[in-house]
Structure formats: structure tokens, C-alpha cells
Amino acid sequence: MNNKTTRRYFVKNSSLIAGGLLAAPSLGGINFFSGANDEIKIALIGCGGRGTGAVIQALSTKQNVKLVAMADAFKDRLDGCYQTITADDLSDNGIRGNLKSKIAVPESNKFTGFDAYTKAIPLADVVILTTPPGFRPIHFQEAVKQNKHIFTEKPLATDPAGIKKVLEAAETAKQKKLNVVVGLQRRYQDSYRELFKRKDLIGDILTGQVWWNSGGVWVKKRGPNQTEMEYQMRNWYYFNWLCGDHINEQHIHNIDVMNWFKDAYPVKAQGMGGRQVRTGKEYGEIYDHHYVEFHYADGTILNSQCRHIPGTMYKVDELLVGTKGSIFCDEAVIRDRSGKELYRFDKKNERNPYQTEHDELFEAVAKGEYKFANAEYGAKSTLTAIIGRMATYSGQVIEWDKALNSGIDIMPKEYSFDATPPVVPDADGAYPIAMPGKTKFFS
Numbered sequence: 001m002n003n004k005t006t007r008r009y010f011v012k013n014s015s016l017i018a019g020g021l022l023a024a025p026s027l028g029g030i031n032f033f034s035g036a037n038d039e040i041k042i043a044l045i046g047c048g049g050r051g052t053g054a055v056i057q058a059l060s061t062k063q064n065v066k067l068v069a070m071a072d073a074f075k076d077r078l079d080g081c082y083q084t085i086t087a088d089d090l091s092d093n094g095i096r097g098n099l100k101s102k103i104a105v106p107e108s109n110k111f112t113g114f115d116a117y118t119k120a121i122p123l124a125d126v127v128i129l130t131t132p133p134g135f136r137p138i139h140f141q142e143a144v145k146q147n148k149h150i151f152t153e154k155p156l157a158t159d160p161a162g163i164k165k166v167l168e169a170a171e172t173a174k175q176k177k178l179n180v181v182v183g184l185q186r187r188y189q190d191s192y193r194e195l196f197k198r199k200d201l202i203g204d205i206l207t208g209q210v211w212w213n214s215g216g217v218w219v220k221k222r223g224p225n226q227t228e229m230e231y232q233m234r235n236w237y238y239f240n241w242l243c244g245d246h247i248n249e250q251h252i253h254n255i256d257v258m259n260w261f262k263d264a265y266p267v268k269a270q271g272m273g274g275r276q277v278r279t280g281k282e283y284g285e286i287y288d289h290h291y292v293e294f295h296y297a298d299g300t301i302l303n304s305q306c307r308h309i310p311g312t313m314y315k316v317d318e319l320l321v322g323t324k325g326s327i328f329c330d331e332a333v334i335r336d337r338s339g340k341e342l343y344r345f346d347k348k349n350e351r352n353p354y355q356t357e358h359d360e361l362f363e364a365v366a367k368g369e370y371k372f373a374n375a376e377y378g379a380k381s382t383l384t385a386i387i388g389r390m391a392t393y394s395g396q397v398i399e400w401d402k403a404l405n406s407g408i409d410i411m412p413k414e415y416s417f418d419a420t421p422p423v424v425p426d427a428d429g430a431y432p433i434a435m436p437g438k439t440k441f442f443s
Contacts, residue, residue, distance in 0.1 A: 040065045043124035045117045046131030047072040047081035054128050057355050059102045063362035069109040069123040071116035114415035121146050132236040134158045137165040144169045153183040155252050155382040158244035161409035163383045170375035177370045182378030184256045189353035191332040191345040201334050201342050202322030208302040210254035211315040216308035229417050238284025241410045241422045245286040248385040251306035256381035257318045258302045265380050266294035268399045273392030277309045285431045292388040395436030
């Protein structure tokens, strides 16, 4: 998780954070909830730390919800999640009430393997999608096909082909009036919402600077008798087909803030990056630093930097500069060009945005409202991060439209633990690494 600024501020146990849930009314054949007394069935797809936190927050809302199905590629991960959410001392983590009464998952509703999601989704009214991001497009498509309301973690894909799938399914979800919430939680955070309401105080946005600089995340060692597919699935953060690099998996939060406040998306990107410190074979194929210059159609430029290098400056924040002043997002302050403070949000009054996502969405369920259609902006902010990765990997200028319509697909052709992943190590155990000036996405 590693957002020490926001996540540490809001939750006590990092293994129980992130994610969210949404259920809402439907039309036609879609599930309709007439009031708070109607039971809303939940299926959890992806039972790691992200999924565990998401389902706890979903069950912690005031609405009548019940977890009825769980799915994960690995049985040990599903079992660990179930053990956590049914623990007697769960209240020690600040969770409201007794969750055990809201959990009814018999062994027959615990599904494992690559196709587990197809078995769990039909049993629910609402699905929580919290697997590694590479699987998001096919899981999202299936949930929409099955007429389910959806909470999906960010990012929504790892390649342009996946973005296309999500955008098409998002349009179908709108037509079906399926509520979709994406876990870009800054859009549900009180301070950011108040800053957004007052963004006119800084005039027209001219430029932005966003950061996700930290020491990095976990590494999973290769286990005995693991196939290459299982090893990559267990160590998913370091393979692009699963994660999309940390510019996509983490830095998307900061990039999305600029797109949100700007109400636009970049038309092209160029940048630089590499593997300077995190160079071992255990780090797969991703970079340890990226710096990207995103260009918007009106000339606005976003300077974006993310880094995973221990012992360096930690900074997770956004700065937006306008014709009249600047917005300092983490500080929750707006200042004019002379430095005079125009607005400050009192962060003592800040609610947990991860919980706010669920509280607001389940309130909408109780009221029988269709309110949330986050998939389109979630997909487009994901594509912003993807073209940033393509720019740093190649050293070339990457155009939005060209990338979106490129058909680039980095996912496996077969989903099986015995199948060959999209990238494999050489005889020395090293994975191919993108090299600027040599790696090409377009001729």
C-alpha cells in the first residue's frame, strides 16, 4: 500500500485498507433494492490485502449487506482473508460493529483458480474487484454482463487493449444503470472535494506537479516447485501484464487528481526512467523511477514523478498552479500568487475516504438511486499512466489516440498455472528490461 501520507492517516492496519464497494438500484432485470431492509449480497473477487480491506469497509457500512461468495486464484490467500474478516478481535482495528453476522460464505461459495470469478459473480448483487490490475478488464466485463453493481480498485488495466475493453463495458454499465465506483479515493476525500469546489480561486490551471516517491513495496521470493506463472502471480507487482509498473499501480492516484481538477486528459507524453537501484532479478521487469511530462490540448503541462528507492525523499502529493494562485493538495491549502492564504481545510475534520466511498454508495442503495459511473474516468486516468510508462520505456513521444487505438495487448493467451506468461526469464533468471532508444511501441 505504502501511501504513508493518506493511508497511514486514516487506518491503523495497512492489511485492512483500500478498496470499497457499491450497490445500487437497477432497472429491468437488474437487482433493485427498495430500502435499507433489503439484503444486498456481495461477492469478493481477489482476496489479498486490498480485497480484505475493501470487504471489511463494505461490511462496515450501515446498510444491510452480506458477503456470500469469495474468489481468488490461490486457496491460501482466500483462506487468509476469510480468517481475518471473521476474527473475534477485528474490532481492535477500528471496525464498526460485529461483522460476523454479515458473513455467510459456505465452503461451496469459496472459489479458487483463474475462472473463480465466473462462479462467484452470479451469486451476488454487488461485486468487489480487487485482484492484480491485469485481470480487471475481463472481471469488469463479466460483472457488467451479469448485471452487477461494481466496486473496482484502480488501475483498470495494464495495456491499451484492456482500456478499450473497460471503456466499452463502462458504456454498457451506464445503459444498464449499474453503479460503478473506482477506488481513486481522493475523489471521495473531504479535503480534496473542498479544494475542488474552490479551484476557481487559482484561475486557469497552467501546470501541475505530482509525486509518488517512496521506498518501494514488498517482494515475494520464488517458492519451491512453483511454475513461472505461479511465481509471477505471487510476485505480481514486478510484472507489467499484472501490475503495469508502479507509475500505473500507485502513481495513478496523483495523476488522476490533475485530470480531475483539469477536467481533461493529456494528448501526449514524453519522459525518462530506468532501474538504477532496484536492479535484481527479483524485481522482474519494472523500473524504479519515472519522470513524465504530460501535455494537454490547451498547452497545460503536468510534471509527474514517481520513485521506489529506499533512503530517498518521501513525497506523495499534488501541486496545481494557476493564473491566480496554487493548490497544495496534501496541505489542503490554496494560496494566491503572492503566497497569501485564500483557503485552508481543517484536516482534523477529515473522514476516512476509503470508508466514505462505501458509506455514500450504500446510502444510495438504501434510497434506490443510480448515482455512480466512475469507470470512464478511471479508465482514462489509467491510460494516462500507461502512456507515461510507454514514454519512459521507449524515450519517445507517445500520443494518446495512437496508444488507445494501437491494440497493444500484453496479457497471456492462456490462463493456467502451467501456461507460459507473456515474459519469461533468460538462462540466468533475468527478465527483459525496456531500454529507452531501443524499445519501440510504434514504428
